[in-house]
Amino acid sequence: MGFNFNSVWLTLLMLSIAVMIHEYGHFLTARTFGVTVYEYSVGFGPLIGKFTRGGVQYSLRWILFGGFCKIAGMDMALEGETKEPETRPDHIFYNLTLWKKAIVLATGSIFNLLLGMIVFFAALIWIGTPVISHGALVADSVVVSSVNSKSPAMNAGFKPGDKLLFVNGRPIKQSTDLSEVVQKLPHQDLRIEVDRKGTKLIKQLTAQYSPENKRYLIGVSLMVTPKFKTASVRAAAKQTITLPWTTITMLVKLIKGKVKGAVMGPIGAVDMIEQTLQLPPQLVWFSILQFFAAISISLCLFNLLPLPLPILDGGWIVILILEKIFRREFSAEQKTAAYTIGLVAALSAFVWITYGDVIRLVKRVLGG
Structure with a gap:
């Protein structure tokens, strides 16, 4: 990696x-x-540029990692x-x-x-x-982070960044909400409402069984955006x-x-x-x-x-x-x-x- x-x-x-x-x-x-103070430098090594003010040389050097002050x-x-x-x-x-x-x-x-x-x-x-409740992050939204190729979600037109709102009328507040409905209704059409950059869209699809995962999937990876509370x-x-x-x-x-x-x-x-x-x-x-x-x-x-x-x-x-x-x-x-x-x-x-x-x-x- x-x-x-x-x-x-x-x-x-x-x-x-x-x-x-x-x-x-x-x-x-x-x-x-x-x-x-002779010099206050941003970076180390060879000089890029400098100017002098108040008797101090202010320098910019090529290795832009930290700096030094010469007293x-x-x-x-x-x-x-x-x-x-x-x-x-x-x-x-x-x-x-x-x-x-x-x-x-x-x-x-x-x-x-x-x-x-x-x-x-x-x-x-x-x-x-x-915000944390019962030891877990409280979700503000559930967002599609990636869509698998040749999956029901890809065929239905899902895109990364889509915010999931409802599945068959049930609010999606956690990533597990979608998974639960998919497993309960494996052979039925799913009606998923999403928010794409402020526009509400309806996507319809049917989950496929994955022998590798031994469960029904629609082919998306989800990312939970936690709810924040300012102090x-x-x-x-x-x-x-x-x-x-x-x-x-x-x-x-x-x-x-x-x-x-x-x-x-x-x-x-x-x-x-x-x-x-x-x-x-x-x-x-x-x-x-x-x-x-x-x-x-x-x-x-x-x-x-x-x-x-x-x-x-x-x-x-x-x-x-x-x-x-x-x-x-x-x-x-x-x-x-x-x-x-x-x-x-x-x-x-x-x-x-x-x-x-x-x-x-x-x-x-x-x-x-």
């Missing part, structure tokens, strides 16, 4: 937006504290870079007080948290959540406020092994989007916005992990605090050694997660 291009670029787009918002958090607070003195303070920035001392990151450095580093993650909460809140207000501002706000804690609780359960198969890497993310795009339109938007919110909040929590990794703001904050406690800076060699250990651990975790993605994908495709 190959991935649809739409699922790949949509996953990359969501990740890129989350990363760019993260970098904008660093950019905004650095500028607020008077620190020189004066940040490499020197965090990675042991020895080259002095070409700017005034009071405009350099490493000359800030500890709490200002921590704010600059943490704001990227805070912006991710806010982005995730805003997206989640908007989804509840504008789209709502699927009030108050209710949406209440759910949104609890979202960070819900995410943390889920991560704790994951670490304790109480949640299986919840960790996913790039392949797993693309596969989830691939499956999501097969859902009814309203459910697609609901699922994508929920997933985007989860990506942004997860990026926030991941970046605040106190691990010695160059890409993790939490690790840098811990190093700055330790330097303050011991009243000395760690050498470039010490920082490099710590980052190397962290990088090996991160790459090992990435390989393990990707392996899990592949195994789950293969099992699903092969029906295992």
Whole structure:
């Protein structure tokens, strides 16, 4: 099974937006504290175009996956870079007080948290959540998703997208409603009323027996569009406020092994989007916005992990605090050694997660 291009670029787009918002958090607070920002770039790699405003170079680069913010003195303070920035001392990151450095580093993650909460809140207000009754989705409509060739439905003129309304006068509220009538009246004419783009049509047909399925069929695949209920501002706000804690609780359960198969890497993310795009339109938007919110909040929590990794703001904050406690800076060699250990651990975790993605994908495709 190959991935649809739409699922790949949509996953990359969501990740890129989350990363760019993260970098904008660093950019905004650095500028607020008077620190020189050399460049704010969308993407990596070779330059496509640029312009300069307020002393900052705004760039667009060819690898449109995330981006970066180049702040004066940040490499020197965090990675042991020895080259002095070409700017005034009071405009350099490493000359800030500890709490200002921590704010600059943490704001990227805070912006991710806010982005995730805003997206989640908007989804509840504008789209709502699927209505569930007795553990099952409440259907808003039953729609034909595909029509088998040389079937009674094909001969009767059914088309994908037809909304089923009635069968022999009985309302079709669930996909099982049609199946029940077909099985009860296997040799009788069925009168099915459909809605095709606002036009009511009557289709008549007789079901055929399928030896393979051992039942009577008319030759259509059905898709249930769930009923959605939008939340009030108050209710949406209440759910949104609890979202960070819900995410943390889920991560704790994951670490304790109480949640299986919840960790996913790039392949797993693309596969989830691939499956999501097969859902009814309203459910697609609901699922994508929920997933985007989860990506942004997860990026926030991941970046605040106190691990010695160059890409993790939490690790840098811990190093700055330790330097303050011991009243000395760690050498470039010490920082490099710590980052190397962290990088090996991160790459090992990435390989393990990707392996899990592949195994789950293969099992699903092969029906295992």
